[in-house]
Amino acid sequence: MNNLNGLKILILFLLAFGLQVSVASWLSIFGISPDLVIIFVVTVSIKFGPAAGCFWGFMAGFTQDVYQPIEWLGANTIALTILGFVVGQLEEKLLTLNTPAKVGVLALGFFVTDMIYYGITGLSRDIITNLFLTKSVPECAYTLFIGSIVFYLDRGKKKRHA
Amino acid sequence: MFRAFRFIVDLFSQRHGVVAFAFFLALGLLMRQAPNVFRESIVSTVTSTIFYPVQLVANSLNEFRSLADENAHLKEENAKLRQETYHAREGLQELARLHTLVRFDDKWDYPIVTARVVGHNPGRFLTTLVVNRGSVHGVKENMPVFSMNGLVGKVTKADMGHSRVQLIVDPNLKLSVMERRTRVVGFLESMDGHLLTAMVPAHAGVKAGDTLVTSGLGGIFPKGIPVGTVKDVRKADIDVMRQMDVVPFQELSTLEEVFVMEKEPDWIIQELLDE
Numbered sequence: 294m295n296n297l298n299g300l301k302i303l304i305l306f307l308l309a310f311g312l313q314v315s316v317a318s319w320l321s322i323f324g325i326s327p328d329l330v331i332i333f334v335v336t337v338s339i340k341f342g343p344a345a346g347c348f349w350g351f352m353a354g355f356t357q358d359v360y361q362p363i364e365w366l367g368a369n370t371i372a373l374t375i376l377g378f379v380v381g382q383l384e385e386k387l388l389t390l391n392t393p394a395k396v397g398v399l400a401l402g403f404f405v406t407d408m409i410y411y412g413i414t415g416l417s418r419d420i421i422t423n424l425f426l427t428k429s430v431p432e433c434a435y436t437l438f439i440g441s442i443v444f445y446l447d448r449g450k451k452k453r454h455a
Numbered sequence: 456m457f458r459a460f461r462f463i464v465d466l467f468s469q470r471h472g473v474v475a476f477a478f479f480l481a482l483g484l485l486m487r488q489a490p491n492v493f494r495e496s497i498v499s500t501v502t503s504t505i506f507y508p509v510q511l512v513a514n515s516l517n518e519f520r521s522l523a524d525e526n527a528h529l530k531e532e533n534a535k536l537r538q539e540t541y542h543a544r545e546g547l548q549e550l551a552r553l554h555t556l557v558r559f560d561d562k563w564d565y566p567i568v569t570a571r572v573v574g575h576n577p578g579r580f581l582t583t584l585v586v587n588r589g590s591v592h593g594v595k596e597n598m599p600v601f602s603m604n605g606l607v608g609k610v611t612k613a614d615m616g617h618s619r620v621q622l623i624v625d626p627n628l629k630l631s632v633m634e635r636r637t638r639v640v641g642f643l644e645s646m647d648g649h650l651l652t653a654m655v656p657a658h659a660g661v662k663a664g665d666t667l668v669t670s671g672l673g674g675i676f677p678k679g680i681p682v683g684t685v686k687d688v689r690k691a692d693i694d695v696m697r698q699m700d701v702v703p704f705q706e707l708s709t710l711e712e713v714f715v716m717e718k719e720p721d722w723i724i725q726e727l728l729d730e
Contacts, residue, residue, distance in 0.1 A: 314575060318708050318709070343473075343476065347472060347476045347479050347480075348475055348479065351482065351483065354483070359502055360574070360582070360585075361576065361580065361582060361583065362582055362583075362621075362625050362626065363494050363498060364627060366486050366487070366489075366497070367483050367484070367485075367486035367487035370479075370482070370483040371480065371484065374476070374480055375480070378472060378475075378476040381472055416646075416647060417646075420646050420647045424647050428649060
């Protein structure tokens with residue numbers, strides 16, 4: 294990953310968070326909004342590999358954690374770091390991920406991240422089940438829809454990481 | 456400098472990113488294990504030095520765009536308010552008379568600080584806001600925060616020029632509430648950082664559509680701030696209690712301005728908080 298790529302990812306990072314706190318709430322349907330930050334982490338991991346994936350996963354998770362209850366600090370950080378690394382590894386092993394495969398990875402990543410997050414925050418099983426059905430599933434569907442558009446627009450622009 | 460940066464990048468890229476993964480995962484786990492005081496200092500430092508300035512700039516751009524809309528809206532509202540002022544004056548006079556009659560002394564006579572919301576969680580669980588008023592403006596920790604529509608939360612951290620507000624949907628905020636019709640007192644909490652639930656005694660007969668206000672019993676929030684309406688009532692785990700889903704009066708994701716009430720916690724609560 295060269296300096297120019299680093300700058301590009303930084304801009305994408307700011308853009309993802311900027312859109313998450315502004316556009317995502319406008320796109321909200323019945324309180325369900327897409328998670329642009331997960332799309333960002335998955336995209337970076339696919340394009341730039343596991344090292345960049347876990348670095349930007351860490352940065353994104355920590356940024357989210359700063360505004361969470363203090364007792365949950367580190368939950369998003371760990372979840373998104375793992376997501377970035379795993380997706381990056383997956384990309385390295387499978388080498389070429391087409392758009393449907395990327396969307397599949399995004400779906401898997403979304404659920405895995407949520408499960409890690411719920412597990413770390415120590416919520417009870419009933420609450421997790423309720424959150425999974427009322428929040429995770431619909432938000433995952435919405436995120437996949439937005440993610441597939443992002444991946445489609447980004448097709449053929451793959452850069453090899455160092 | 457550049458060579459050192461290059462060396463770190465190369466080191467982290469080794470073994471297919473395993474080194475980077477181990478490093479960042481360890482940092483995350485350290486954060487999880489750290490005591491709350493240390494976590495608070497991490498959050499405060501990062502918020503003050505990085506996130507607050509960025510959010511302030513982003514928010515200013517956003518605000519500029521909405522000024523024209525807001526101006527038109529304010530003109531319309533001003534016309535309505537002129538009409539309402541007349542009725543309100545009469546109402547206040549009547550209220551003053553009634554207060555004298557029932558020796559009601561529980562009014563909000565605290566100064567109010569108006570604050571602009573400049574940031575909130577970028578994640579999917581909205582539990583915290585950042586506002587552009589801090590200790591120099593008289594804001595202190597544990598001061599109640601509300602909006603035109605109802606209760607928003609309380610100040611958890613007051614820095615010099617900005618403060619962090621814990622919203623009522625934060626699972627760590629438990630709040631004593633009172634149902635306005637039956638006057639029964641219960642408590643409100645959010646177990647998942649998303650939905651609000653309240654518990655009241657079963658005999659009270661609280662039903663869907665009833666209104667909850669702050670009870671004034673917790674020592675932090677004064678009595679009578681509107682909180683929300685009861686959406687659904689069901690049996691709780693304990694037979695003598697009823698659990699209710701509550702819809703807050705204030706939609707928390709669309710907040711732009713809030714009011715901080717310069718009310719410090721009652722002395723006994725302050726002592727408990729200090730401990």
